Amino acid sequence: MTGRRREALLLAVVVACAAAARGEPPYVVTEEREPCAAHDPERSVYFGDLHVHTAFSQDASTQGTRNTPRDAYRFALGERIGLQPHDARGRPLRSLQIGRPLDFAAVTDHAEMLGETEICKTPGMSGHESLVCRLYRRFPRVAFFVMNAKTSKADASRFGFCGPGGVHCLEAARTPWREVQEAAEGAYDRSAACSFTTFIGYEWTASQQTNNLHRNVIFRNARVPDLPTSFYEAGTAEALWQAIGKECLDRGDGCDALVIPHNSNISNGLMFRTQRSDGSESPITADDARTRARFERLVEVMQHKGDSECRLGAGTTDELCGFEKLSFANFLQKYLPFLREPPDPRSFTRAALLVGLLQQQKLGANPFQFGLIASTDTHLGTPGAVEEYQHPGHGGAGAPASQAVPKGLPDDLEFNPGGLAAVWAEENTRDAIFAALWRREVYGTSGPRITVRFFGGWSHPANLCEVESLVKAGYADGVAMGGELHERDASGRAPVFAVSALRDPGTAARPGTPLQRIQIIKGWVGNGRARQAVYEIAGDPDNGASVDLDSCKASGPGDDALCAVWRDPDFDPAEPAFYYARVVETPTCRWSTWVCNAHAVDCRRPDSVPSELAPCCDPGHRRTIQERAWTSPIWYTPAPGLAAPEGTG
Amino acid sequence: MAAWRRRPTLHFVAIGALLFAGEALLASSWGPAASAPEPLRISAAQVAELRRGWLARTGRLPDASELEALIADAVDEEVLVREARARGYHRSDPLVQRRLVRNLRFVNDDPQRSDADLFAEALALGVDRTDRVVRRRLVQKLELGARGAVAEPTPEELEAFLARHAERFAQPARVRLSHVFVSRDRRGEGAGAEAKRLLARLRDGSLGAAEARDLGDPFLHPRDLPARSPQELAGMFGEGFAREAARLEPGPWTGPIPSSYGLHLVRVHECSPPRLPDLASVRARVRDAWLAERAEAELAARLRRWRPRYAVSVEDAAS
Known part of the structure; x- marks a missing residue:
């Protein structure tokens, strides 16, 4: 009997045992572990971070990050860990701890273990005076992009010195990859406590002329490919999906993976294209669309490098689209401001969801049927470090802090601490959470742990918020976030949605912020054109809640809980549509305001403000933030129904 | 014979x-011990750089002992880099190679030159000795090597480690409870009185199960919870509620207990105290923690062994 067949058999036994122990879970169990003490068929919400860089990412390590994947998981579990810079004895000069542990996390270091660095740009770094750096500086600033451009070509070839049979290359990449896997295994709680789940993952870091196409790959369990697929092996997203298909799904041993794009906001419109990237520029086919939908079932709607939901002025008057926007369309424009232009409207998830509906009509398959999550993209090895009041700067493309504790703002003014991924799962295990990610029964938050349920159906009663059975009815008579509604009754009745939210309870030391409002965002295709509308369904946008910018003390009303049942008043059964909910808190101080206040910056006396704190007084400085949650959409498709993408889950 | x-x-x-x-x-x-190693010299310029770095971090110049520590750290890094080089890592590591070739490609106009050629030139120029990315990579390889050198722990060692770090691996206490919610949003100041009224009704025994089910205000989390740990309860109701609930024993309806959302009348059905798990159920985590601890000790031991091989001299920085 081959090893694989033996494993498959073992798997079948495990599945059978698990099913017998507590009724069939609605997902395939692919791993052997103790059953959880707490298992809720109606699902609980778990909060995590699926985008974390550690010292294994060269852009992090050259900024002084020493935290390893192990340290990152310790941090996620609530331990205090050190942050750069380090003193002579290797002691960190800063440290950080989150107020409460995360439920799950994935370390996603760059598959390209040798990312670009900015050493030569940064005086004082060792290596700054090297020959190469002296030459770099003849081309001030541009060097960075030339270096980036070198890795941005789709035909970048492997280097020729990998030794006989590529042995050195393989060995070199395997060691850190093994470490990533061991750290994930070492922090995964397989006991009945089910207190913490880890996922093995990596970031595939491709860009086109600095237009960001980056994606994270998250694996379901410990069965993963021998090596991560980097930009060097797969220069396009299509090639990445193909590699994962070949090296993971086709193995038939339970290996499974999702691909999660991020920072479409700085993709210059390229993240959600409907042309093939093979150079032909021919339109994607139905098969292409289905392949994409198979892998890219989620997108990061928000993270350290800004919000990707929507952009004001790009087909919408939705003023909440102004949230955490970057002012550039790609990395080239970040560093060369004279090139700046507003981000391409096609870069945003709402626009892509709309294009998906149009593609669905055209091809019979929707390439952009994705749910929404958020994460941090920390480059400090600090998953879940989303608190505004103690944002240390996440490094990466932000401000490095390898040599000195930043005297002013620890991050670029436009950047932010990032957000969290929330999932509705039966229990805190890899299989249950992965299945939730697959179902898209997930949502993103800009940091707080807001609880949101979102159900859609045809027959939900108007008093659903008044009864105890909202959740039971939500599942029984409809679908949860991430699901699909199909034309059902000929009466042409409009679908009904229920959104119920609880504010973040916070901690004893820092209670959560009250909620202000719930909105439903609808996108649809009418007369062949993409349309969108925002409906206020609960709370009060003008409730007068505010925050004192000097003390960061909030005042005014707000709600502990909001709930509403809403029937689409403008429904046309012939028009395909998606609906998602946005739950918005009352205003609080943005991270930059906390820093500016800590330094007692007084913008009325410009002479008193040191240059490193000048951004505090920038006219574009957004001093407050209305933190929020975005649910995954529920789609409505006129008959004939959508072909469900194949796969597990 | x-x-x-x-x-x-x-x-x-x-x-x-x-x-x-x-x-x-x-x-x-x-390695270096076989032939006389090149003396390890920290130049005056390097010392000045260390002083500048400290000044930038702390806003003052280092005192004598601090400067000594800074220099010791710089020496250690150099020792690690040299040991890695002595093992040929700078030649064999493809990530180092990729980095060096990329550096040279950037400053070299001739696209015809082979990677191998550029790599050789980079080594000849000594770019690998100064490039910060390459140095970090070499140190990292030694760190990973130290981890690889630690032998697998025995079951006895793991048992001892588990006992020594009981708090890290303990299975949390659990409580299975039902609750009736009184909303602060809806009742405002009247919440306390309403809770008192409901508690009396729950306790007087006249309610049927269905009636009891309809008491109170709707709440998003379930009325009857599976056995939850304090941490899970804190995530659902807030820390204050979790702390109070942890003190309750199985028994009749009690409360009200305040949460982040209002007041709750609570009935505990069963509770279990925290306990140390069997090694089997936490083996992978214990093993990983054990290996991490040993690997760190191993690298420190190696550094102690390697350090004396080098004749270290520090140029006096007169500044």
């Missing part, structure tokens, strides 16, 4: 032993 000659198994063993001994000998003499 004759029997010895006729037994090939023994030959293999003997040859193997010889090879093993030879390799061990080689390994012990391999």
